[in-house]
Amino acid sequence: xxxxxxxxxxxxxxxxxxxxxxxxxxxxxxxxxxxxxxxxxxxxxxxxxxxxxxxxxxxxxxxxxxxxxxxxxxxxxxxxxxxxxxxxxxxxxxxxxxxxxxxxxxxxxxxxxxxxxxxxxxxxxxxx
Amino acid sequence: xxxxxxxxxxxxxxxxxxxxxxxxxxxxxxxxxxxxxxxxxxxxxxxxxxxxxxxxxxxxxxxxxxxxxxxxxxxxxxxxxxxxxxxxxxxxxxxxxxxxxxxxxxxxxxxxxxxxxxxxxxxxxxxxxxxxxxxxxxxxxxxxxxxxxxxxxxxxxxxxxxxxxxxxxxxxxxxxxxxxxxxxxxxxxxxxxxxxxxxxxxxxxxxxxxxxxxxxxxxxxxxxxxxxxxxxxxxxxxxxxxxxxxxxxxxxxxxxxxxxxxxxxxxxxxxxxxxxxxxxxxxxxxxxxxxxxxxxxxxxxxxxxxxxxxxxxxxxxxxxxxxxxxxxxxxxxxxxxxxxxxxxxxxxxxxxxxxxxxxxxxxxxxxxxxxxxxxxxxxxxxxxxxxxxxx
Numbered sequence: 001x002x003x004x005x006x007x008x009x010x011x012x013x014x015x016x017x018x019x020x021x022x023x024x025x026x027x028x029x030x031x032x033x034x035x036x037x038x039x040x041x042x043x044x045x046x047x048x049x050x051x052x053x054x055x056x057x058x059x060x061x062x063x064x065x066x067x068x069x070x071x072x073x074x075x076x077x078x079x080x081x082x083x084x085x086x087x088x089x090x091x092x093x094x095x096x097x098x099x100x101x102x103x104x105x106x107x108x109x110x111x112x113x114x115x116x117x118x119x120x121x122x123x124x125x126x127x128x
Numbered sequence: 129x130x131x132x133x134x135x136x137x138x139x140x141x142x143x144x145x146x147x148x149x150x151x152x153x154x155x156x157x158x159x160x161x162x163x164x165x166x167x168x169x170x171x172x173x174x175x176x177x178x179x180x181x182x183x184x185x186x187x188x189x190x191x192x193x194x195x196x197x198x199x200x201x202x203x204x205x206x207x208x209x210x211x212x213x214x215x216x217x218x219x220x221x222x223x224x225x226x227x228x229x230x231x232x233x234x235x236x237x238x239x240x241x242x243x244x245x246x247x248x249x250x251x252x253x254x255x256x257x258x259x260x261x262x263x264x265x266x267x268x269x270x271x272x273x274x275x276x277x278x279x280x281x282x283x284x285x286x287x288x289x290x291x292x293x294x295x296x297x298x299x300x301x302x303x304x305x306x307x308x309x310x311x312x313x314x315x316x317x318x319x320x321x322x323x324x325x326x327x328x329x330x331x332x333x334x335x336x337x338x339x340x341x342x343x344x345x346x347x348x349x350x351x352x353x354x355x356x357x358x359x360x361x362x363x364x365x366x367x368x369x370x371x372x373x374x375x376x377x378x379x380x381x382x383x384x385x386x387x388x389x390x391x392x393x394x395x396x397x398x399x400x401x402x403x404x405x406x407x408x409x410x411x412x413x414x415x416x417x418x419x420x421x422x423x424x425x426x427x428x429x430x431x432x433x434x435x436x437x438x439x440x441x442x443x444x445x446x447x448x449x450x451x452x453x454x455x456x457x458x459x460x461x462x463x464x465x466x467x468x469x470x471x472x473x474x475x476x477x478x479x480x481x482x483x484x485x486x487x488x489x490x491x492x493x494x495x496x497x498x499x500x501x502x503x504x505x506x507x508x509x510x511x512x513x514x515x516x517x518x519x
Binding site (some may be wrong): 037 | 173174188189190191193259376378379380423445446447469470472499
């Protein structure tokens, strides 16, 4: 049996990434939404924007505070999830599914494997 | 006597000293609170409510906020400073520090007032209750306790004695259902008018109760001996309308109500005129001009203040936080946001801030510089959500 989320990678900033060919779908982890609390606003990057790895390219706002979302991989933004702009609570209810943020056409698909897998991310969460 | 000022950002724990706890610390943790540092205290910012309480309110800032507006919320505000000031002519003597009419305060009544400096700035905002002719009860901001009490000690004569009540907790019960709840536990409290104060036993616990709060709703603030705070809090949340509410919702509720947060919206360099708080100046005090900073205040009343506190509605969905720059239509700097976030009752972003006098009129269009983007916004009257105090 495949491990949980075998096709998913994670960053220390609590983004998750799934890669399909050279298209990476990016969101924030369930842990992240839990920490942020009720989200009331999401700012997504412009389509066609070139982002560097680790570059701030989206913002989530809870009632209390704003937090940056970073691009986990370098590339070009090719799709954004308008439904979470309309209803940010989708990120709270389904962060690792319907609550995805944007898709990037990545420059270097191999960089995906450099990110943490689920086990490594879970271990990382233990250290926080 | 020298004192280190408390930073405006009250989340900072000055000097990194261990956080203080309120008498309800264990109670919060048991109920699923997320604790954060605030004004040197470990305080609940929101709750992950469990069991019976979760069935009433799912917890989290949004749900806690909306529950308070719909029913009743219980807040632990024991971090705030409580004190009595006692002595001959205490009301008249205390007027040396504040612009309010304190001698006109009847026993059993309280008033919102300001400790002011000679420049017309605000040292703190506080509640003053007259318990008896010669005894006042004060409630001051947590982050200003040391500054306030030092200021009072230094500037009041030895004929008065200030007694800081370290051994009492302070609970706030807020929301439209509070009268119904109190009717069951302490009918005497329900007889209190808005800003009335009385010693009342609640479920057998001797408390000092006032009809007041920081949400814009009907409510009670309950001073209780520390040792009985937990039993009282448990008794209150045993009532079906009541759930515990964290500091997150306390902040969004007071912002919707247009109420100032000391350190954000008012401080030692804002005046009551700029802050729109001239209503705190007693009529008699405005004739005598005998309070600290009276000259500066009088000058601003006569000639206009250069800036005014206003309500701001961003036209879009993005909240503008404190410190956001406000820009005039002609591109010049107009002022700054001092409190900003999301108003759950309005389901929209809201903010307060100071703008140039010429831009302070309701309906004025401005821009807010959020993350490098100029977002359109409109000056609106305060409060954002109408007050529903009992009258």
